[in-house]
Amino acid sequence: MTTVLHQFAESLGTAIDAKDPHTSMHSDEVAEVSHALALTMGLSPREADIIHVAAHLHDIGKIGVPDAVLRKQGALNTKEWQAIRRHPELGANILKPVAALRDLGVVDMVLHHHERWDGKGYPARLRGVQIPLGARIISLADSLSAMLQNRPYRNAMDFTKAHDEILRCSATQFDPSVVIAFRKSADTILKMVSYLSNKEQAA
Ligand SMILES: [Fe+2]
Numbered sequence: 001m002t003t004v005l006h007q008f009a010e011s012l013g014t015a016i017d018a019k020d021p022h023t024s025m026h027s028d029e030v031a032e033v034s035h036a037l038a039l040t041m042g043l044s045p046r047e048a049d050i051i052h053v054a055a056h057l058h059d060i061g062k063i064g065v066p067d068a069v070l071r072k073q074g075a076l077n078t079k080e081w082q083a084i085r086r087h088p089e090l091g092a093n094i095l096k097p098v099a100a101l102r103d104l105g106v107v108d109m110v111l112h113h114h115e116r117w118d119g120k121g122y123p124a125r126l127r128g129v130q131i132p133l134g135a136r137i138i139s140l141a142d143s144l145s146a147m148l149q150n151r152p153y154r155n156a157m158d159f160t161k162a163h164d165e166i167l168r169c170s171a172t173q174f175d176p177s178v179v180i181a182f183r184k185s186a187d188t189i190l191k192m193v194s195y196l197s198n199k200e201q202a203a
């Protein structure tokens with residue numbers, strides 16, 4: 001994993017976060033949490049770094065989703081949902097020309113970050129271990145980060161509530177082994193997300 005690749009991933013993640021006033025630092029947060037989960041699961045530092053890079057880039061496909069849809073307050077209609085649900089494929093297409101990202105599995109992690117353990121996710125309705133491990137890790141980190149953020153239609157959840165919600169969705173939405181890693185590393189992850197949100201407020 002080259003430093004340059006990581007730096008580019010971080011800057012592209014920040015670019016996509018800048019499109020949405022509610023999600024500044026979302027990509028950084030997902031990247032940090034994914035890295036911690038990967039290490040807790042016993043993956044090597046190199047594997048954890050690759051997942052970290054994929055996590056910075058996970059929502060890059062939102063660049064192709066109209067701002068009017070991304071920023072819409074209130075319920076989305078079917079067409080708008082379809083536009084949002086295309087972002088994993090758009091993201092994979094954007095990243096595919098970078099051979100290193102393909103070879104490291106980053107493109108597939110981005111493509112499958114909205115799959116669910118029970119097979120009810122998208123775009124491919126993969127289930128269980130068919131879903132790349134990195135994508136299963138990013139999925140949990142992504143949901144945690146989303147729950148901790150204020151949205152136009154609801155206030156941020158506190159960490160304990162988000163934690164319980166993740167445990168409740170083990171084996172339906174999330175890989176149970178990733179959920180176990182989350183339980184084990186919850187204290188570290190809480191410190192991590194608190195640090196990032198203080199940094200965001202100071203900015
Ligand atoms: Fe990073």
Ligand SMILES: [Fe+2]
Binds near residue numbers: 087114
């Ligand atoms: Fe996403």
